[in-house]
Amino acid sequence: MLATGKSILDKANRGRYAVGAFNINNMEFLQAIINACDNLKSPVIIATSQGAIKYAGMDYLKCMTYTAAENTKVPVCLHLDHGTDMEVIKKCINMGWTSVMIDASHYDLEKNVKLTKKVVSMAHNKNVSVEAELGTIGGKEDQVSARKIIYTDPDKAVEFVDRTGCDSLAVAIGTSHGPNKFAGKAKLNFDVLKEIDRRLKMPLVLHGASGLPKDLVSLAKKWGVKLGNAHGVDDTSIRKAVKHGINKINTDTDLRIAFDAAVRKYLKQNPADFDPRKILAPARDLIQQVVEHRIRVFGSKGKA
Numbered sequence: 001m002l003a004t005g006k007s008i009l010d011k012a013n014r015g016r017y018a019v020g021a022f023n024i025n026n027m028e029f030l031q032a033i034i035n036a037c038d039n040l041k042s043p044v045i046i047a048t049s050q051g052a053i054k055y056a057g058m059d060y061l062k063c064m065t066y067t068a069a070e071n072t073k074v075p076v077c078l079h080l081d082h083g084t085d086m087e088v089i090k091k092c093i094n095m096g097w098t099s100v101m102i103d104a105s106h107y108d109l110e111k112n113v114k115l116t117k118k119v120v121s122m123a124h125n126k127n128v129s130v131e132a133e134l135g136t137i138g139g140k141e142d143q144v145s146a147r148k149i150i151y152t153d154p155d156k157a158v159e160f161v162d163r164t165g166c167d168s169l170a171v172a173i174g175t176s177h178g179p180n181k182f183a184g185k186a187k188l189n190f191d192v193l194k195e196i197d198r199r200l201k202m203p204l205v206l207h208g209a210s211g212l213p214k215d216l217v218s219l220a221k222k223w224g225v226k227l228g229n230a231h232g233v234d235d236t237s238i239r240k241a242v243k244h245g246i247n248k249i250n251t252d253t254d255l256r257i258a259f260d261a262a263v264r265k266y267l268k269q270n271p272a273d274f275d276p277r278k279i280l281a282p283a284r285d286l287i288q289q290v291v292e293h294r295i296r297v298f299g300s301k302g303k304a
């Protein structure tokens, strides 16, 4: 069942759990995510970056996700992740995405407010939800390169939401995109998160939240993925973040690594095989396992 981001996230906010936003670029990722959500009766946000749109095409991503939504009882939101290009954002709103993110966090507050307000007005007209971002999340964000993490300022967050009317807010509390988030154990600024949650009482979003679980990283390394000293946000930190107000958790890197590990393993073990279905099926299964684990950690199991 297709759903708006707002309907999914407001419910999560009232129930103090988080819903996963999982990035897709192709059919296998989507099927793996939907299978996991069906199994565990969890709502889900299917995230498409501008890069994913460029790779797969808008029509394909939309039709695939609509088909998935029509064939499941769990609420499915089709979301634009890290929208920086106004033309792409406009197209998503007009083509049937049920949520868009305007990522103008790399601009100063005034410009971020101005661009976000513009998107909110276009999107709300069509019953499309809007996620905005304030502060700087580390790592490479699609076409936005942000190296230094600047925590979200709670005062500015209150002013920003008040002035823009966005439906959810991505906060910077120490995470970064990609596989190398921390030198060692995860370090998140829960004081900033608690303060924003206390004052805003609205759905908050955690980007750069992949867990880089040890068993998955070891498997990937064993079959040749070069990951260096990969460290993610461990499950305990994720649970704590959910407890203190995070309602949407973005995951891309973990799924990419699962895909890579499974494909490489299959190809190494079956060098004579060239049937793509045989190569991709184990990857789809492993992505599903990763998503199921995360759904349990986020607390969205049974919330569909």
Ligand code: G3H
Binding pocket: 023, 049, 050, 051, 052, 081, 082, 140, 141, 142, 143, 177, 252, 253
């Ligand atoms: O935050 C970014 C997501 O991981 C999407 O990455 O822009 O390479 O598709 P991408």
Ligand code: 13P
Binding pocket: 023, 081, 082, 176, 177, 178, 179, 206, 207, 208, 209, 210, 211, 250, 251, 252, 253, 254
């Ligand atoms: P990861 O790189 O930690 O998976 O973060 C993904 C993300 O935030 C997508 O918007």
Ligand code: ZN
Binding pocket: 082, 141, 177, 207, 208, 250
């Ligand atoms: Zn992100």
